[in-house]
Amino acid sequence: MAGRETFETVAGCKTRVMRGGGKGEPLIFLHGASGASQWIPFMDKLAEQFDVFVPEHPGFGGSDTPDWLDNVGDLAYFYLDFMDQLGLSGVHLVGTSMGGWLASEIAVRNQTALASLTLVAPVGIRLKGVRKADIFLLSPEETVRHLFHDPKLVEMALSRTPSEEELDIAAKNRLIMAKLAWEPRLFNPHLHKWLHRITVPTQIVWGENDKIVPAAYGPEFQRLIPGSKLEIIPECGHVPHSEKADVLAAKISSHAKASA
Amino acid sequence: MKFHFFHLMPYADLDPDYDKKYDSAWITLPNSYYDPQKGHALYNRYLDELELADQLGFDGICVNEHHSNAYGLMPIPGVMAGALARRTKNAKIAVLGRALPLLNNPATVAEEFAMLDVITGGRLIAGFVRGIGAEYHSWGVNPAFSHERFHEAHDLIIKAWTETGPFPYEGKHYHFEYVNCWPTPYQKPHPPIWIPSQGSRETIEWAADASRKYTYLQTFSPIAALAHFMKLYEEAAAKQGWTATPEYKGWSVPTYCAETDEKAYAEAKPHIEAMLNKFLRMPPEMLLPPGYQSLASSKAIRSAKKSISEKQTIDTVIEKGMFLCGSPATLREKIEKAQDEIGFGQFLSVLQFGTLPHDLTVKSTTLFAEEVMPYFRRKSAAGQAAAQ
Numbered sequence: 277m278a279g280r281e282t283f284e285t286v287a288g289c290k291t292r293v294m295r296g297g298g299k300g301e302p303l304i305f306l307h308g309a310s311g312a313s314q315w316i317p318f319m320d321k322l323a324e325q326f327d328v329f330v331p332e333h334p335g336f337g338g339s340d341t342p343d344w345l346d347n348v349g350d351l352a353y354f355y356l357d358f359m360d361q362l363g364l365s366g367v368h369l370v371g372t373s374m375g376g377w378l379a380s381e382i383a384v385r386n387q388t389a390l391a392s393l394t395l396v397a398p399v400g401i402r403l404k405g406v407r408k409a410d411i412f413l414l415s416p417e418e419t420v421r422h423l424f425h426d427p428k429l430v431e432m433a434l435s436r437t438p439s440e441e442e443l444d445i446a447a448k449n450r451l452i453m454a455k456l457a458w459e460p461r462l463f464n465p466h467l468h469k470w471l472h473r474i475t476v477p478t479q480i481v482w483g484e485n486d487k488i489v490p491a492a493y494g495p496e497f498q499r500l501i502p503g504s505k506l507e508i509i510p511e512c513g514h515v516p517h518s519e520k521a522d523v524l525a526a527k528i529s530s531h532a533k534a535s536a
Numbered sequence: 537m538k539f540h541f542f543h544l545m546p547y548a549d550l551d552p553d554y555d556k557k558y559d560s561a562w563i564t565l566p567n568s569y570y571d572p573q574k575g576h577a578l579y580n581r582y583l584d585e586l587e588l589a590d591q592l593g594f595d596g597i598c599v600n601e602h603h604s605n606a607y608g609l610m611p612i613p614g615v616m617a618g619a620l621a622r623r624t625k626n627a628k629i630a631v632l633g634r635a636l637p638l639l640n641n642p643a644t645v646a647e648e649f650a651m652l653d654v655i656t657g658g659r660l661i662a663g664f665v666r667g668i669g670a671e672y673h674s675w676g677v678n679p680a681f682s683h684e685r686f687h688e689a690h691d692l693i694i695k696a697w698t699e700t701g702p703f704p705y706e707g708k709h710y711h712f713e714y715v716n717c718w719p720t721p722y723q724k725p726h727p728p729i730w731i732p733s734q735g736s737r738e739t740i741e742w743a744a745d746a747s748r749k750y751t752y753l754q755t756f757s758p759i760a761a762l763a764h765f766m767k768l769y770e771e772a773a774a775k776q777g778w779t780a781t782p783e784y785k786g787w788s789v790p791t792y793c794a795e796t797d798e799k800a801y802a803e804a805k806p807h808i809e810a811m812l813n814k815f816l817r818m819p820p821e822m823l824l825p826p827g828y829q830s831l832a833s834s835k836a837i838r839s840a841k842k843s844i845s846e847k848q849t850i851d852t853v854i855e856k857g858m859f860l861c862g863s864p865a866t867l868r869e870k871i872e873k874a875q876d877e878i879g880f881g882q883f884l885s886v887l888q889f890g891t892l893p894h895d896l897t898v899k900s901t902t903l904f905a906e907e908v909m910p911y912f913r914r915k916s917a918a919g920q921a922a923a924q
Contacts, residue, residue, distance in 0.1 A: 413563075413673060413821050447826070447834055454826040455680035458672075 279315035279323075279330060281338075286358045289345075292338035294330040297323030301391065301532065302364050304329045306355075308373030308515075309411060309457075311337045311449045313442075318517040321525035326368065326532070331358070333378070335452035337445050348374075348400075348456050348464060352381035359389045368532050372396040372517055373489065374457065377464070383478075384470045392535035393478040394528050395497065397489050397514055399462040401471075403496045408462055409488045412454065425485040425513035462489075471500040477535035478504040481527055483512030483519065537875065537912045540596035540630065540884040541589030541901065542788055545582045545616070546815050547606040548891045549574040554606075560818045562605040562670040569606065579609070581894050583619055588898060589887075590624035592905035596661060598630040598884060600732075603638075603667075604674035607815040614648045621655045629656060632732050632753070633663025637682045638675045642689030643715060646696035650721045658722040663730045663753075664690055669828045670818060680827030683738070685709050697726040730882075732788065735765040736833060744772035744780065751882060753786035759857025762787055763878050770879075782881025787874070790853075791860040791885035792892075793867055793904040800861050803896055805850045808859055811890030812848040860885075864907030871908070 279294030294312070296319055303326035305312070305319065312330050322328050332339040333351055344350055355378070359367060367389050371379030376398025383393055399408065409422050420433045438446070457463075478501050482494040491508065498506040507527055509520050516524040550561065551569060558565050586597045599616040602608035610616055613631050620629055629652065634645045653660040666686050672679040688707040692715065695705070701716030721727055731743040732753040743750040752769045754762045766785050773780035790808060794800035824834060853859035860870055871883065887904065888897040 412825055415819060415821055444831075444835065447831055450826040451680060451831060454678060458678040458680065458825075458827075459676045461676070 279319060279328070284331075284358070284362070286361050287334075287342065287344070287354050289334045289342040289354065290340045291334060291358070292332045294319070294328075296320065296328040296330070297325070298327055300326045301366055301368060302327045302329065303368040303370060303528075303532075304331070304355075304359075304364075306331075306369070306371035306375030306378050307333065307336070308371075308375050309449065309453045311445060313337045313445055316518065316521070318521035318525060321521060322370075322528065325529055329362075329364075331355075333375075333452075335455070336449050341448075341452065345452070346455065348378055348381055351378050351456070352385055355382050356386055356389075365389050366391040368392045368394070368528070368535075370394040370396065370528055371398060373399055373514065374453065374462075376400065377462070377467075380467060380471060380474070381464070383474045383476060384467070387474065387476045390476045392532055393474065393476050394481060394531055395478065396481045396516055396524065397483060397486055398480070398493075398497065399457070399489055400464060401468045401493070401496065401500070402460070402463045402465070403493055406490050406492045408490070411462075411488065412450075412458065422487040423514050424519055425483065425487075425511055426519060429519060468500055471497070472502055474501045475503075477531065479507055479527065479531045480504055481507045481509065481516060481524065483514055483516050484508050484510045485512060486514045488514040537782070537880075537916060538595040538882050539905075539909050539912075540598050540628075540882065541586065541594045542598035542600075542630075542632070542884040542886045543582055543586055543888055544600065544608045544886060545579070545610050546811070546888075546890060547575065547609050548578060548893075550606045550814065552810065552814055552891075555814065555817060560670075560822055561607055561815050562818050562822055563673045565606060567604075575609070582888070583616070583623075585888055585894070585897055585901065586616075586620055587623050589901060589905070590620075590627040592902060593909065594627055594905065596628035596630050596884075597624065598632050598661075598663075600632045600663070601635050601665075601667070603671050605670065605815075607811075614652065617652050617660075618655075621652055621659075624659075628659050628661050630661035630730060631663050632661075632730060633665045635665050635667030635671055636689035636693075637666050637685035638671055638677050639689065642692055642710065643696060643712065643717065645689070646693040646717045647719075649693075649727060650697065650717060650719045653722040653727050654719045656722075658727070660721075660723070660727045661730055662727040663732055664693075665732055666828075669823045669825045672825050672828060673822060678827070679825040681709065682828055687742075694726065697721050730786065733765075735761055735768075736829065737768065738830065740765060740768050741772045744769050744776060746773075746776040746778055749773075749778065749784065751784050751786055753788050753882065753884065755788040756790070756858060756886075759874060759878075762857070762874075762880075766878050766880060782875075782879050785878075785880040786882030786884055787878070787880045788884035788886065789858065789860055790889045791867070791887055791900075791904065792889075792896075793862070793864060793887075793900045793908065795863060795903075797862045797866050800863060800866075800900075801850065804859075804861050804892070807890040807892035807896075808850050808853065808861075809848070809890070812853065815890055864903055867904070867908050868911050871912070875912075 279296040335341040376395040377400030482491045599613045696717040702714040705712040730751040792804040
């Protein structure tokens with residue numbers, strides 16, 4: 277199965293949105309630094325149960341880059357507009373890495389359209405003394421080695437030669453990532469002060485062996501979001517939606533049920 | 537043609553085996569590799585070399601800015617320009633440049649350059665650059681805003697020099713209630729502005745704009761690229777309705793001069809190769825952070841599949857015309873040929889490079905000043921006489 281490609285123009289920005297499922301409660305998946313150009317098996321899993329929206333953030337992949345886009349806060353307001361425009365409510369919001377940061381920024385602003393929140397290895401805060409990998413200094417090969425825990429997945433990813441189109445998208449994503457997160461690096465110095473505003477049921481999920489954002493960040497997010505729970509996935513790196521798709525999908529599903 | 541002596545001030549005492557442990561002499565090379573005792577000797581030696589260039593009759597002496605590296609030890613080039621301001625009497629002093637986007641308060645450059653211009657009675661040449669990609673890692677400044685910040689900082693500085701203060705500055709990245717530059721520059725309306733670049737189309741068109749007419753310098757590039765970018769600059773100027781005469785076009789190139797070609801080659805080889813393979817060593821992620829260039833430019837580089845990390849030899853850089861090496865006769869011939877074909881009027885020789893020691897630097901610089909420069913000066917004087 278593949279997602280359906282659609283386009284929505286929100287806040288003047290033509291945005292590529294892959295849709296899947298159609299039955300069930302709405303779920304928005306907010307991607308991380310590497311974008312969401314492809315419909316992956318994880319999304320099929322979600323589509324069995326949810327009405328799935330996989331947008332590419334403004335500035336990424338097949339979406340336009342609007343003039344107004346300067347920081348993650350801009351993206352957060354964009355997604356509030358996005359949910360308003362599509363008339364979405366009771367949304368299960370799932371964000372991974374950069375997308376987890378974005379989901380947090382959305383929720384501290386306005387969570388009336390949200391039913392639950394799942395943050396997968398989110399960035400967005402700084403835990404002093406615990407360093408994230410420097411995603412802008414890693415070579416493409418080192419990046420792959422940092423993303424996955426399973427050496428077989430690393431070798432598989434490295435053996436693929438990306439197409440010209442994929443390289444173009446990667447360059448575009450990298451540029452907008454720099455714009456959003458170069459400095460301060462991958463965090464908003466003010467976000468931690470307001471995470472307590474998140475009252476929607478929240479789970480934080482971390483790959484035990486995350487080499488991009490150390491799992492030590494998990495308890496810090498849990499501490500800052502009252503009532504949140506922390507789920508650790510063993511034998512897993514920074515991208516559980518690729519490395520442990522079934523496990524992550526099951527966690528999202530049971531969290532959604534528990535949040536009903 | 538004007539001749540300039542451009543010093544990069546490398547940390548020539550760098551342990552050449554550093555690359556067994558580290559992949560670059562930039563950003564992440566621990567500063568425990570730096571010995572301030574040796575650095576003391578080097579700084580003073582390099583300043584002596586710049587002063588010698590003034591005494592030998594170079595039209596300009598040039599310094600520049602880099603951060604957190606062993607390639608160029610002038611993180612604050614104004615310190616060097618300040619030291620030279622009082623010890624030299626004739627040569628222009630070119631700061632090539634300050635990397636404007638790195639600064640949170642670019643008004644400091646308006647002040648610093650104005651001070652230098654006033655102290656020297658108008659001998660300053662003001663260089664504005666964006667800095668190389670590595671700088672954005674070292675300083676943590678967002679490369680995706682590099683162009684925006686460069687343009688804003690530039691506009692602020694020019695306004696600070698040319699409009700009576702105080703006035704407010706209302707930008708996106710920079711905001712000031714009171715811009716009021718004391719001192720104002722000695723040269724009016726402001727010091728000449730030079731734009732060193734590796735050849736980005738955006739930069740070339742910007743420098744050639746009729747409202748600016750900034751001298752464009754092509755730095756450390758194959759001679760074919762020099763010809764290409766100078767032509768782009770001329771075309772951009774023509775489109776703007778003015779003619780880019782030679783003084784608007786500069787070529788910066790490492791140069792070594794010795795008694796014979798063979799001697800020059802043998803003496804320069806280890807030192808230019810140290811510059812190429814030790815001091816300039818850098819993976820592409822350091823050199824080209826995202827946003828430093830437009831997507832179109834980075835795609836072009838990707839297709840060319842070239843990186844500065846590729847091993848280079850003296851032969852490859854001589855062949856590409858990225859390094860001028862030879863006897864005075866050979867250098868006269870090479871420069872003349874390039875000048876005839878490309879028409880630049882500012883020649884910036886990097887006469888110390890890599891590990892080149894003081895005695896060879898002095899010998900090469902002196903030979904160049906005595907055996908190469910006068911030929912072009914006579915030629916130019918003859919040309920002027922013929923024109924009258």
